[in-house]
Amino acid sequence: MPVLPGAEPYRHEGGEIGVLLCHGFTGSPQSLRPWAEHLAEHGHTVSLPLLPGHGTRWEDMRLTGWQDWYAEVDRELRNLRDRCERVFVGGLSMGGALALRLAAKHGEGVAGVLLVNPANKVHGLAAYTLPVSRHFVRTAPGIVSDIAKEGPVELGYARVPLHSAHSLRKFFGQVDRELPQVTQPLLLLRSRQDHTVPAVDSERILSRVSSTDVTEIVLEQSYHVATLDHDADRIFEESLGFIGRVATGVGREGTTARG
Template identity: 30%
Template sequence: MTASHEFFYAGGPQGVLLVHGLTGTPAEMRVLGKGLHSAGFTVHGVQLPGHCGTVDDLLQTTWEQWYEGVEKAAEQLRTRVDTLFVGGLSMGAVLSLALAARRPELVSGVGVYGATFRYDGWNIPAVAKLSFVLPWFKRLGIGRDRMFMEEPPYGLRDERLRAQISAAMLSGDSAAAGLPGNPWHALAEMGALSKWTRRHLHQVTAPCLVVHAREDDVASLGNAELVMTRVSGPRELVILDDSYHMITIDRERREVIRRSAAFFTAVSAGQPALPEVA
């Protein structure tokens, strides 16, 4: 069993559950968590099953287990707060939307940060875009030890932070910066999660704040547009011009905090839906 690297900041009666991405760690949500806590929210950064450990730890889990970890954390946080919001980065955004679709009575609003249904950003190699074959590879037991390695800029436009994160990631400290690549079989699970969530996006009735980098190197703006066109509830789109994929820690992290706090506060107060495009 991997050690826990979750974080919890006790605050007011509005709670936010934050969900990291595939092969990532709660650390990528900590800056946003601290910012939301400073704005008065109670915040829990969950650690997905199989993460923050070895590749084998990750490969022993499925997308259903990742989702169950999020749902369990949401239920626990809801016992402490009056209103629950959920926000996730990359695959964490997909898991957050899945929770809102499956458990609408739990979720009052969703922060959708760099949603990744498809790895189709400008820095994704062409071979990685053939991920539709990975489920077959997994069923046949092919490529269990193979992975797509992360490459610069590692989702970060901030060069100083990029150097720090890449050094930690390549050092083997997965708890600090995640794994250095995406295992093929984990990507197959990610594909199954994306497929399920896409089919159920229309069941998302909670207000959604969709934040995406215009030059996202991992997931194109088409992922954000998918959310905007398919969810049923009110939604607001915020496009960032000075960040790459890791928008919760990149150059515009303060803007992400500001817009998130304003959005969740407005929803908590029952204010009218914000405009769809900002």
């Protein structure tokens, strides 16, 4: 099935610092493309893959699960580690959960973690019925373009395959159990108003990781897809500053910043 225009993966060969970015559930690289291009413009090697089942049509997604999505970013990380001296991982929403699992599994192979409105749980009573309901109902309405700024539109699916949603729920449980294995420096940016992922998800992540160098920034002007919203430039600049600080070994041991 052809990839939707704008949903293509993005790669840039730059310097010795690599950055792997992971997009969200039912989304595509389009939502992170400006972030990836900004990092590339500043000399970094960047990989922004298209996750299996995404960027085409929702019918393709229902044939995939979290193991497929994680395998794709794991492969990209290994490729970056072969080419770069240090590699950072980051993501939006479910992409943040993928980045956290990469950090937990690869240890010193990941230099730092960048998260934007990371997801940790499928919320709502309907989530508990997924093991059964997915056998009777194929899809539910999708949630895309939670953006405060007028103009930008997120490229994603209007329908969510319940089979994939069930797999996502299991994945979040897996990642939550592995969060104590995350020890790398961490930058977490979350929107004060997010209609897709509640603030409790970020709170849960920060309470369970073992990282001692943690920076949390609250974005005041954006909704869930903050990388396409009013605070996008701040996300890009904070990311560059974080990568530069960690890569040069200037630490902030034992601190948590909020702002």
